[in-house]
Amino acid sequence: MAIVVLADLRGRGGMVNKDTVAGGYGSRFRADSVWTRIAKNARSVFLNVPSIHVGYLAAIFAREGHEVVVTHDDRAVEGDLALVLTSLVDYRHEREWAAAARARGMRVGFFGTPATHLPELFEGFGDFVLTGEPEAAALRLAAGEEMSGVVPSPAINDLDSLPFPRWDLVKMRRFGHASHRRVGLTRAVPMLTSRSCPEHCTYCPHRITASFRSRSVANVVAEMEELQRLYKNVHVKIRDPLFTLDRERCLAIAEGIRARGLKLSFECETRMDDLDEELIRSMHAAGLREIAFGVESPDPAVLKKVARRYIPHEHMRRMIDLCWRLGIVTTAFYIIGFLQETEEVIEETIRFACNLDTTHANFKILTPYPGTPQFKQLKPLVFETDWEKFDGYTLTFNHPNLTPRRARLMLGMAYSRFYGRPSRLFNFLGMHRYSRHPLLERADAWAWRKYDYFDRPWVSERKATA
Template identity: 55%
Template sequence: MRVVLADLKGTEGLVTKDTVAGGYGSRFVPFSLTTHWFCHVKRSYVQIPSVQMAYLAAICARNGHEVVWTRSEVADGDVALVLSSLVDYRRETAWAEAARARGMRVGFVGLACSKLPELFLEHADFVVAGEPEEAIRELAEGRKLSGLVLGKPVADLDTLPFPRWDLVGNWSDRLQQISLGSLHPRRRFPLLASRSCPEFCTYCPHRILTEYRVRSVENVVEELSALTARWPNAFVIFRDPLFTKDRRRCLTLCSEIVRSGLRIEFECETRLDHLDAELLFAMRRAGLRIISFGVESISSQTLRKVARRPVPEAHQRHIVAECRRLGIRTAAFYVFGFLEDDWESIAATINYAIDLGSTSAQFKILTPYPGTPLWKQLGPVVYEKDWQRFDGFTPTFRHPKLEPDELRFLLGAAYARFYLRPSFLKNLWRIRHRALVGLVDKLDQRVSEAIREKEISLVSRAVTC
């Protein structure tokens, strides 16, 4: 059997899929010079093949089937598996219709088709709702899948074959990518050391498909060994939402990476209250170069309202400073539009994002994703009817204090105020020379004043608290 794996590339704005937003994906359509620049730069290191599809490639190949991967063209085959998203579902269903017209049976996998199967069923022969590996294993063993198929969670993640990156993606040297952690081009591979998330944030879709499970340290190290044996220059992206949940396990993993002589570099995402100086040192020694974390809002009260445990500000500053000392770049995430937010609170969060001193920052607009507790809470005030606009950057519900245009303006102001500062480049390039640091601080003040005047000219008020 010839299996076509369709990991389709979005065409409008900066589109990321796979495990982004739990699998719903995101789409950032730039609307200013700063956001155009941000999307252009970020596109150079976020466009990586899907780890979900790489697992399915391994399952199909292990059962003796030919695997073909595509990002756009409708390749010939017997069956096609399409990675679903919310932000690009119309393109995905159109591709499925074209594939069926050529005689292929088509199925959808992923979070989007699991939670909103009605968007995909009429365009496919089957839709897998839930984790897809067990259902696709049955398909590879000869079962004919039809209609809505329940995907059973993988009980033991160590039993899965390692992702087949030789079958998924184009790894020619000219398509190697830079990363925030290194200006040297290198191949970037996502890796899942766990699935789901143990936290209970009401707005987060990472935990709504299955329960939290982890792989053994030995299994993760074995995958890393196989990966680096074939691609010695690999940069690994751990896609776990909470990589350091188990401190002892993380320390053991770092120790095993060093003991095994694996010369890797990697990035991960976690919570700042699951980090300390000793753990950071061990992770840096094992190859950590970038760490991402959610700050979301400066207001502890706002965070508690969405069941997110606040991290003390002093600890946030300590960890970011420790990362800077160790040469680990940091990426902080922020969300605008919580129900308690107003102009002043978002302005305060923007100011804090700048003052915290992370290497980079990402700002998004609160989105009530289907299947989350927030969706149930905000359902009556959701006005957006186009599912593709549930993209993480577009207002979708009636906010009690802010108009959609105000939220978008504040979003643009955040990117301008963070990335137009000369000190952004100072942090990125790790400039420490005292005279240069003093000059950068003075230039920051001038840039801030220029942005303030521009904001007043546009909306008659500055983004200040």
């Protein structure tokens, strides 16, 4: 039996979301304004959930009789083998931790999306680097194999063959989810019911490591039942990039949850054109309380350039309105800084986000991630040499219409205009039916004019220089 240390390190200089965030590259929110600072603090509470691959590796090693220790900080931990989950935005910190562990006599390996697509960043700081999804290599390590150099870890096609993640070994935060309809916080646990994504968006890193595969309905529901047995009151964060791809499978999962009498809640991420009223109502009856989806840009021409299928705006509005009526929280994702965009186009995207009226909105700056088609396209324009700035909140390439400073200012504008609306307060308090009242619409228009003043170039430049 060996002592296996799994290092899922907290970020140095701020919380880092790892694992499935940005396809596994990770993200560190950079706050420049009041509203972005509020968003950053909220994320440190509600998005600070354990990394799902660490849960799987803990289960694999524990099943083979090894002692598993999970660490999140820089304190020295003794063991025989250490596996470090990598991110792009905190890779120097992860390398330093690994080098220190190696100096104490431990064998050290790296895994994760950055290790897969940029193994040269980690070579020399450990004994081996796993490329690909880590579970196949972990099975070999658990059986006693010693590894060195760059080690391919092929994707496992039969996801049902993997043990359920061992969250009892991961030192999870006790809470991580808040409900508009209930006082208090709930323990949040991540889950993957499928891996990769069958879509072909050129900017997205979710599909670059392995092909799309999904677990069986029975296997998914069995894991949910196990989570409820362990934690009673639990909220499941389904981290699939496209949970509702197979409509019949989703309906079957919802039916399985109801048939077993599970009293958990869950959230998912998907495309809006994969949703309809029957599916939403069925999942809501099974415990669906949040849906996240990508809009990216309201402009069909912009979406076509990045191979993203256009979703009719009216369909999105109908589904969002249904979610408001059912009490389902909605979060829309937007990207600013596509090559065709000007500041005026970005402002229209912000206005669209406000009018679409989701519960939350998440704005990011276009980031060319290694391994994506867009990275190859933009590589001649990339000027940034510090990989830690490929965080989703920093412009890393020469944009024809934006400077890095202006891009950050536009990002701050997006958050202030979306979250600084008076009607937003009513939405947050669960009083959406009043948010379209004429008085509130006038108040929102006044707020927009106020932000127009504060976002004028001379004011913005002064803020950026301060």
